[in-house]
Amino acid sequence: MFYVTMFFQYMSQYMKTRLEYRADLIVEMISDFLNQAVNLVFILVVFGHTQFLSGWSRDEIIFIYGFFLIPFALFSSFFNIWDFNERYIVKGEMDRILTRPIHSLFQVILERMELESLFGVVTGLVIVVYAGSSLDLAINWYDPFLFILFAIGGALAYAAIFIAIASIGFWSDAKTSIMPMMYNIGNYGRYPVDIYNKVIRFLLTWVLPFAFVGVYPAAYFLGKKEWYAFSFATPLIGIIFFTLSIFIWNRGIRKYRGAGN
């Protein structure tokens, strides 16, 4: 309960700061939107020539892309920790975090949230609805709930990977380029995994479960029965990986060396 209160306290604080810099906020929203538009255009161009990609139609691929944007937006709003290593470990901001009576990861998340990324949820929904209607998908009454559940599961899986990578910073404070690389790999999750070779598919499922952010959960809504097992595993995978990443984080905290003055 305390953590829920704190979440809203930090959020209102965040809004106040954001509203002070209105111009920044608008620019950021526009650039976010443009980024997504460019990605979509890319998909449209690629599929302008081929209608099918190893058994997936153009609209299905667009649907997966649209779905992917939603957990991704949730992830980028609340787990904006790509610069954790520099900001908190090299600069020693972690010292301050650790003198406050809230779980350290939760504090970092609260301090770094970027709610304007939630705008991506809207873009994602628009694309999903557009692709879904051109595919004539049937909607059951429980589908919206599953949709939310899968989106959250996907966001957790995504977050887990980045938390685990951020935790590496506790052991070694050398600058690594793993973070940007991970953002690139994360993008693979928004294409059907069966277009990749087996090794990559295995990696995207069990090691870096990015496939659970896009293609697996989306497959359920597209009625791809052969993927159902994976679709329904999404929330579970999300929770398991997330728990694991918090465990790694907590271990890492004990190795934190602090920055010299």
Next chain:
Amino acid sequence: MNNAIEVTQLRKEFKSYSSRTGLRGAFRDLLTRNYKIVPAVNDINFTVKQGEMVAYIGENGAGKSTTIKMLTGILEPTSGKLRVNGMNPHREREKFTRTIGVVFGQRSQLWWDIAVQESFRLLKKVYKVSDQQYDEHMGHVIKTLDIGPLLDKPVRKLSLGQRMRCELAAALIHNPPLLFLDEPTIGLDVLVKLKIREFLKEINEKYNTTILLTTHDLGDIEALCNRVVMLDEGKIVYDGELDSLKNNWAEQKEIHFQFMNHVNLSELKSLPLTFSAEWEYDEKDQTYIAYLKEEDENISQLISVVVSQFKIKDVKIHETSIEEIVRNIYEKGMN
């Protein structure tokens, strides 16, 4: 009376890498790193009673900050026992941090972009302080530190002195029984220093708050602490009263004179004094320096004798700094 801090055989080691020379060395570093284990804090013991004000001093790199970081739960000790407010700071961190206040002079605890009072409001929620407690306690703190007019300004627009006063207030929102201050007066002007010292004294008297502070400023210690713990290379080299530390190790006072006319060193040396003073001439600054023991009325006697015989342009009494005391201890050994 309870002990606020109990430290037994506390140790913190860091691994430090040393790289080999040359390109070949760099390639070898890729495979096997040369590292040695350096103890930053080396099996130290001390206790601090509730309500004590203790200065924790030493040169840079002596292990002060590392100790403070272990005491505040930021770092986990390599070995040894540590009880602060009856808890293990690192293992029970979230519960523990509710009972301490922390000010790191070089690192802000406040949110940079928002107004000071917004930071306070958020911290008040973080520490679950009730409105009534807050109004009662903080009203007084804000008044004493004179930060009322600063409350609606964002932190980034404050001067260092203004910011430090706000930091101090922020650390006291939950009225903790134990306060850690790391260089709280660094870079501040004299008036702000005085205000902060006065305030800390008052807090200590009113709430029996334990205060542990690190500082390079002997003035801070003289104003606040009767007890000094001195650290060198990770070991405690002195733990006791400030006065005896100064009497034993800051034995000499320096008095610097500049005269209107030319004066011979031999004239100064033959001045009639009831004690012995050594004289030296510093050509660069054109000053004459007298070294003498700080006893009885030595200083006033010396000055009055000199003034009666020569025309003086400038007199400075040079206070021994902590660094010099440390150096003295180092050169002459503890006994």
